[in-house]
Amino acid sequence: MSNRRRRRLAAVLGAVALAAGTGALAAPAHALAATPVDFATHCVPPAIAGIPPIDGTTNATVAVDNASPKVGDKVTVTYTVNKPAASNPVDIALPADIMTPTGKVVLAGAQSGTVDVTGPKKNDPVPGKGAFPAFSMSGSFTATKAGAITLSPGDYNIHTSYIMELDTPCTVTNPPAPVSGTVDVTDGGGQVNERAITADPASGNAGERTTVTGSGFTPNADVTVAGWNGTATTADKITFKSDAHGAFTARPKITDPATTGIVAYEGASWNPAAGAGPVAYTVTGTPPPAGPSQKLTTAVNAGTLSMSQAGDGVALGAVDFGKGGASTGALNTVTVQDFRGGPAGWSLTGKVTDFTGPGGSIDAGRLSWTPACATKAGSPSVCVAGSATTVGGAGATLASTPNGALTGGEFGVDAKLSLDVPAFTPPGAYSGVLTLTLT
Known part of the structure; x- marks a missing residue:
């Protein structure tokens, strides 16, 4: 099988795996049992996978570490997808530890809202055509009001880092999903933890920074993010x-590829009662190389605007006395080099003197041209040829480039020339001077 084919299948596999689940992750040992519930799920694989949305049934549970907290207590929830909506559709296996799940648990009753939950980047290899095992995500919330709080599984997303970075969001088709667990909060006189944080952006390459904003912490306290x-x-x-x-x-x-979230806390170590989070965060690339580093710099010097021509003489075709007409030829090619590297364009114009000879002169207004301009590949600017028109002593535009954010390049300018000679112009050689000006 070609490498290109394998990469394509890998991308498809990654997308389907996202919709289905990751390797088995056991719920924390202290989490209390919860009721498994089924709910319809709509998963949208990345467009690059080339497969349609997956509509199926997810079986999940939401467990807690304390089913009878007091107001002010922190409650840890564990959202486990027991049976994903799909399985590996092809024969190629998926490697271990490429998937990072995130999701939400929905609260209702005495306290409403959602709880962000995240899981570690850890999964067993998934065999070809094999079923996807379960995965778990955890988070916490603070009980703020006495009464019964119901917990239901919500939307979830799986991020994969295999060949490329992919996300597949899976949403509850008919929200809310059935209730999986209940927390009975009593008014024990505890103080509510109002600490809260947000992270923006919620993903980045290893070594990049994110902005974490916090509120509700103790004033002038040492805080660790x-x-x-x-x-x-x-x-x-x-x-x-x-x-x-x-x-x-x-x-x-954030440099650790295993990071799936961000927390903030007061004190020497993580303590949910004196902290906030986790909020979801995904590391999308590998860490920068370790060890000594050296910053390399260079410079690009600005040049000039200049032109050159292939020759300084043009022999126009002869005409007959008594007939006259068009005496034609071609301008020697003019090469314009704009190496200034600035925002200004340029304009190349020309004007001609009368053509003088032994029998008098031919008016400059009888010379006309049809310009042409070619742009060298890679040039930032594009050359525009002037109009086919009379040149004369007043002059006309041969070619130009417009102003822009960054201009420059190399250009070849040509023109077809035609001098309209009167029929009874006295015989002899006539010459005029065409002057080109580049600005």
Whole structure:
């Protein structure tokens, strides 16, 4: 099988895998059991895969680590897709650890909203024509009001890093999906954790920065923003102080390819009760090379606007006394080089003197031309030939280029010449001077 064919199949496989699921990831051991529910799912593979949307049934559960929290407690939720909507449609296997899931859990009842959940970039190899195993994603929310809160699986997305970076969003066809779990919140007098963060952009190449904005933190407190790999923080960390209102803006550099989210917290280590997140973040490329580095610089010098010509004499065709008519020829090719590298275009004009000879003169207004202009490949500008017109002593435009953000290039300019000689012009040689001006 050709490499091109394999890459095509790999892209298709990656897209279908996104719609279906990733390698098995067990739910945290402390998560409480939840009710598996079925719901219709609509998954849209990337356009490059060349396959239609996948409509099927997803079976999932939403479990929590504490089903009876008090107001102010942080509750960790685990969204597990037990049975995806599709399976591997071809014989080529997918490798391990290429898929990163993210999704949302929908809250209703005493507290409404959604919880962002992320999973680690970890999956078992998927055999050709094999079923996709389950995958899990986790996140947390703070209980803010006493009463029963229902939890339902929501939309999810799988990002794959195999051959190319692909995303396939899978949405609940008829939201909300059935309730999978319930949390009964009691009013224990606890303080609500109002800390919150956002990350923009939510993805980037390894080594790029994102802007994390936080609110609700303790004023003037030490705050750490860190990468999150689905179960723990990564080495991508930055620590600073919140402002007098408990807000901050940070620009962490995310380099760990295993990062699936970002968290922020007060204290020496991650603590959901004194932190916020995770919010989803996807690393889309490999880290920059490690070790010593050297910054390389160069310069491009601006040149000049100039022209040259293939010759300085043109012999027009002879005409007969008593008949006269068109005495024709061709302008020697003029080469224009615009190496200035600026925004200005140029204009090449010409004017001619009267043609003088032994029997008098032929008026300059009887010379006309039909210009032509060719642009050398790769030139930023495109040459425009002037109009077919009379040249005369007043002159006319032979060729030009327009102004632009970046102009320049090399151009070849030609013209067909025609002198209209009166029928009874006295015999002899007549000559005039055509002067070209480049501005």
